[in-house]
Amino acid sequence: MSNQLNRTKIITILVLLIAALGIMAAVINFNQKDNVASLELGNTAPDFTLKTLDGKEVSLSDYRGKVVMVNVWASWCEPCRQEMPAIEQAYKTYQDQGLVVLGLNLKEKQVPIQGFADTYGLTFPILLDTDGKVGTDLYRVRPIPTTFFVDRDGILRNKAETPMSFSYIEGIVKPLLEAGR
């Protein structure tokens, strides 16, 4: 009788403790849901097709064999404005060696983007991600600017979540350009 009682107690305690630990794990997992896993470096960068400011359709896979820098930006974002001249400079400097810059604008409209590109004298292609399908959903960009670096084989090699300087870009892009040769 008392043995049986003891067993009931043991089972009750075990069930309660396991349930408690399970709930704790579930809650901790629940609270971290917001931090969706970001893209993993070393994998193939997801392909996408978007319209450019000039009305052409452009895919990431079109640039296989080149080093591609995908810069996600918006004109209302101050650090984005800061880094634009550096990006433009890097594009001009390394264009011949096989660097492509794709300026992926997040959810803005044609006319303000055009004005911005003219003001800053941007010469690289600007892609219009009007509903955030590529930037927010596919590439899971949280803060902007965020820049992705894709090597000549289409592999995602690096990611920057800060405004970049020219030397910063150079530090990442140069090895990628040289590696492909």
Add this chain to the structure above:
Amino acid sequence: MMTASSIFFGATLVCYFISTILYVLGVTGRKMKIAAGKANIWTKWGYIFSISGVLMHIAAMITRGVGAGFTPVSNMFEYMSFWAFTIMLAFVVINFFYKVPGLGAFVVPVGLTILTYASVFPREVKPLIPALQSYWLSIHVTTAALGEGILTISFAAGLMYLLVVTDLAKQPRSAKFLEFIVYLFTALVSFIAISLSFRIGGYEVIAQTAEGAAQLYKMPPIAGPSGTDLGSLTTLLGVSLPLFNAPGWMQGTDSAIQFNTIIWTVLGSLVLYGILRLIARKPLVAVISRWVRGLDEEMLDELSYRAVAIGYPVFTLGALVFAMIWAQEAWGSYWSWDPKETWALITWLYYTAYLHLRLRQGWEGVRTAWMAVAGFVVILFLLVGVNLLISGLHAYA
């Protein structure tokens, strides 16, 4: 309607005031010495004035509600007034069954104080913002206030119990604690008196610091916001203010003003306490403990517990369950850890601990009486402190 309401409100204040005086005279008067613990002519009339006060109070609230077009529990004035009402209502009802004349001498002054505190807040009727346009709001607030009113009776009975059982000469520590409780009451009174008088005088000083936003002082700034030049703000009776500044780590938006209010309250209470002490020429608790002579301690202990036993379910219903339903309706989430909500939970947990200690651990008498007294401090913080010191969703008013 609003004029009628104001008149009724004034009449309520007068009734409670007269009732307080009658009760205090009744328990200190000579007749008390003859028939210890029994009702006398003074306390009888005190009770009658309490009842008429409650009736006036009902009239004041009904007229205000009709005039405004909604249940008058939407801002601090209305809410504090309602709380005073529930305290007095609980007192009138409980006193009918328990007939402890001395109880009035403790409860009615509390009710009067709370009602006076209500007058510190602006009285104009403001139309309701959309989130408050819900009948759940009225249900939640009135039930919660009723629970808090009943729990206040527990405090009064607990305090009386302590005064009865404490031998002031032989238990100096308890005597000091009780004296401190009396001091806290003078602090509450002086805080209200100071706020009220400066408000009536329309006192306002704007303090502008180099970096911070302008701060509107409603009391003379003894302590300015950190970074103010001393004596630069204003003068009071020839003294240049501020005398000193709030310490630098007080960086909250209103913390300098709150700090200043606390200084005023401490100063005011020391003056008030000093005067009373001079008149009495002995610790105030020695005076007050005479009021309860001859009362049955067990009955007071029972009354204090019984008030919790009645008030706790009402509080649970009003301050937690109805609050959750309203929050779900208005904000789409039944619980959001808003400070007011959290403090309601803290109060509930406190009284839960009280009940378990009393019913399961056999705590009785002195220990639970102290808990009942401290419980009033918790309620006071829930209703007044949270609004003064912490802001949250309930900071509408």
Add this chain to the structure above:
Amino acid sequence: MKQVQAETQKKKQKSLFDHIWDFFASVKVAIVIIILLAVTSIIGTIYPQENAIPSPNPQFYYADTYGKMGDLYYRLGLSDMYNSWWFLALVLLLAISLIICSIERVIPLYKSLKNQPIARKVIAIRGDRLYANQSEADQSRIDQLAEAFKKKRYKVRREGNALLAEKGRLPRFGAYIIHIGLLIIIAGVFVRLIPGAYYSGMVWLKQGERQYIEDVGFGLQNNGFTLEFYDDAQTRVKKYETDVAVYVGDEEKATKHLIVNEPLKFNNTLIFQNSYDPNPMFKRGKVELTDKASGKSYGTFDINFDDPKPSYQVGEYTLTMINYYPDIKVDPEKGGVYTNSRDPYNPGLQLSISKPGMEGQTQWMMPLAPFVEEMLGKEYQFKLKLVQVELFNMTGLHLQKDLGIPVVYAGCAVVLWGLVLCFYYQHRRIWARLEDGELHIGANTNKNWIGLNKEFNKLIATVGIDPVTFKPKAKKKAAQQAKQLDTPQSDAPHGKEGTEK
């Protein structure tokens, strides 16, 4: 508790599980957990929690607003305290304590009430606080009493010359009903952990905009938002309401004129009118081009401020958009201009106005900053005037899906039921026994002796016994001794009512 310990000590050794069991079965431990919960909850109210701060960057907000203390508060994780693992652990400890405490006491209480003797010893009945007797009585008295008890809705059981009448046994379990209710509430809160059972989020919709919310499986469209104030100065809001439509795919599934406090329910999801953007946005406008000097009008054009066209035609004039800033700001340091957001709160247009044979003239237009426009525009040949404009406020809808809500409400109902049983009802028992021709009647209750006394007197009057009054509670030591002697009275070894009057 002492009895439990005594019992367990009999078994030679206590296992780890016994220790755990005893730990959670202790009321002291439960009280400590309750007090810990209360005290830690206080800490979380010192500063606002992260869900209540007006900033998306808590790491800076606390330091900026509350100084060093605020920074420390954030670093210690107190700014999101109620989601912390240790607070959660406290809640779970409370739940385990609730379960084990209840099991520990409900079973003995149930057994003892079930097995309570009908015939009590006369000496015990005499010891009851409410006691009456009658000499020269016989069996018929017991029959009369049984009848009278039944009329008062007592459950009457008899055994020879003894009788036990009982009423309100359930209130004895009131405290445990409260515990079960609390457990249901806690379970209801954790329902959100089930995938798909919980979603909470805000949706901001412009006029006419439709957004699809993946987590709840439908889209919402704003078909019109109205905002009203009580006063002309627009300081106190009277109402804000949205005509909202629910879409699944391209099919409209439901519509509602959504007002605060009255949500729309669709697919287990509640849609609340939560807030609105106090800053209005520009939607469409009509712009008139005039000659600045003469005031002569050249005509008008319509503009969509959210997505303007690259150029407009007014008569023979072509207006080309050089730059468009939906929310223009002037950089005070560098003197440049930029847009502060992607939405047209404060549009700024830089246009080039030309006609065949006339070189383009660059000109600014800022409807909300006429002074800036004036300053810049001293040399302008033309004037661009907004003659008609449609403004709107974004509506903020809150979506809440929580399948745990009914569970929580059910738990609340159970708690309230338990509270009512526990505090407003009582368990009354009356024993009668005939011995040596004398009738002894004793009564016991867990509360409200006055009420029982009244009822008792009415009942004994039926057999012709004069009214009695209950004895005052025996004082401390005497009371404890009485309890030990009189076993039926303390039938539950830990019956909470034992200590109550």
